[in-house]
Structure formats: C-alpha cells, structure tokens
Amino acid sequence: MTADTFPKTPVSLLGLGAMGTALARAWLAAGHPLTVWNRTPARAEALVAEGAEAADSAAGAVAASDLVVVCLLDDGAVGAALDGVDLAGKDLVDLTTTTPEQARARAAWAEERGARRLDGGIMAVPPMVGVPEAGGFVFYSGSPEVFEARREVLAVPVGARYVGEDPGFAALHDIALLSAMYGMFAGVAHAFALIRREDIDPVAFAPLLGEWIPAMAGPAVRQTAERLKSGDLTTGVVSHLAMQVAGTPTFLATAEGQGVSTELLRPYFDLMRRRLDIGSGEEDLTGVVDLLLR
Numbered sequence: 001m002t003a004d005t006f007p008k009t010p011v012s013l014l015g016l017g018a019m020g021t022a023l024a025r026a027w028l029a030a031g032h033p034l035t036v037w038n039r040t041p042a043r044a045e046a047l048v049a050e051g052a053e054a055a056d057s058a059a060g061a062v063a064a065s066d067l068v069v070v071c072l073l074d075d076g077a078v079g080a081a082l083d084g085v086d087l088a089g090k091d092l093v094d095l096t097t098t099t100p101e102q103a104r105a106r107a108a109w110a111e112e113r114g115a116r117r118l119d120g121g122i123m124a125v126p127p128m129v130g131v132p133e134a135g136g137f138v139f140y141s142g143s144p145e146v147f148e149a150r151r152e153v154l155a156v157p158v159g160a161r162y163v164g165e166d167p168g169f170a171a172l173h174d175i176a177l178l179s180a181m182y183g184m185f186a187g188v189a190h191a192f193a194l195i196r197r198e199d200i201d202p203v204a205f206a207p208l209l210g211e212w213i214p215a216m217a218g219p220a221v222r223q224t225a226e227r228l229k230s231g232d233l234t235t236g237v238v239s240h241l242a243m244q245v246a247g248t249p250t251f252l253a254t255a256e257g258q259g260v261s262t263e264l265l266r267p268y269f270d271l272m273r274r275r276l277d278i279g280s281g282e283e284d285l286t287g288v289v290d291l292l293l294r
Contacts, residue, residue, distance in 0.1 A: 013069045
C-alpha cells in the first residue's frame, strides 16, 4: 500500500464560516473523510457536493470521528455547541480565537469530559489555507501526545507549529503577533496621514514604506529578545534612548504642522520618556517593555 492509498484520518469539523470552509476544502482535497456541522445547515451544502458528510447536530459530527476540530465564533459558541455532547475518547482541536485564560479553562473542561485537547491560533486568512507557499500556519498548544499523533493531518490546510504544553500558549502567541501587527498598522496609518495632503503619490510612497518597515523591524525584534533575556540594555547600542527621546518633539511638531493627530505616536513617546526618567540614557528602547507590565 502506497502513501497515496493509505487510509486518511477522518475529521469532524464544527463551524463553517470563511475559515472553517477553507479548512474543510483543504482536508477534502487531501482525501480525508470529512463530517461537517454548522448552526446554519445551508452552509454545508456546497461541501457536501464536494464529498463531505453533513451531520444534523454537533453531537452527530463529534460521534463521526475521533478527531474533532472546532472553528467557531468565540469560546461561548464552543461551549454552547458542545454542551451535553459526549466527548469521551475524542481528540478535540479548538481553532476558535480565544484568550489564554479561556483556552486554559476550556482545556480543563474538555479533560473533565474525557477528551484530549489542543488549542490553536490561526496565523492565516482563508485565501492562504491550502496554499503552502502562502506561508500560513497554526500555533498549537496543549497535549503533546495529541499534537504528535495528529500533526500530519493538522498540517494539511496550513503549517503546524507546537509552542508548548500550557493550553494558553497558542492563544498567547496568536494575540502577541497580531498585537504587533496592529502596532505596525498604526505606524503605516500615521505615515500615510503625514503625506495625505501633499503632492506625493501614495502608490509611489508605498514601496519606500514597505522596504523600511522590515529593514527596521527584523533587527529590532532580535535585539529586543536578546536584551530581555540577558538584561543588558546598553552594550552595542547605536541609537540610544536619550538621543531618541530628544528627537521626539520633531515628530510631534511635524505631525501638528501637517494637520495630523499625534494620538498614535504620543503613547509610545510617553513610555520612552518615562523609561529615560528611571533608566539610563545609554539604553536602547527595550526598557519600555517592562513599563507595560502592571
């Protein structure tokens, strides 16, 4: 029997929004028997035409496979869908976006019901699913045994990255990366706002911004991590904190002169100044991290 003819792992999938549907199609394309359920049954019709089986209830979908994947709106929807459902002996993989605290509580809830559980944080949008070259992946945390046993099938739609046994770690990695993304988006918005009223073509400006951000972010991310681990905030610093704080009035004045709000810049500049007041002017910007801890 060849790898192509070896029986594929059956999967039950609860939730057929845009992401759930994309996941379903990837598993179907790879030949995995798939049972689907959605609160709105009509969403399953196209997948049934493509080879999926539709369950009449969440309980029916769970009963159909030992591997159960949940991709619903939020943790409350997960609880509602699985309320009273027999989970004993199931491997429950929850790809619903949650907080770390919710993931840990849901893991304990699943264990009480006899299920092994993985939490997942999806780092992709639906068009990236089933397209390996797109670079999407899912963070997984929780049972290492489940991850090892299910790694191959979980990696079919997008890559699978295990980040630890703590059930909350996948959600935490997910939100940490997305938080950095929104910070980047804030910077992009401010940059475009600065040129918005000028005779500068935003399309011509975009490549400059697109090249500048990774050129600065890549080294900064690595250096910040190394300094947080070592505790050394001053060795090898090129642009020290005192110099950067001294330059902030120019950024604020330019924004004011361009008629642009400073609300995206001021909070970070305030953190920089606070760190300068209690730290060393010879540091880089790493010290602001601990100012965010309450």
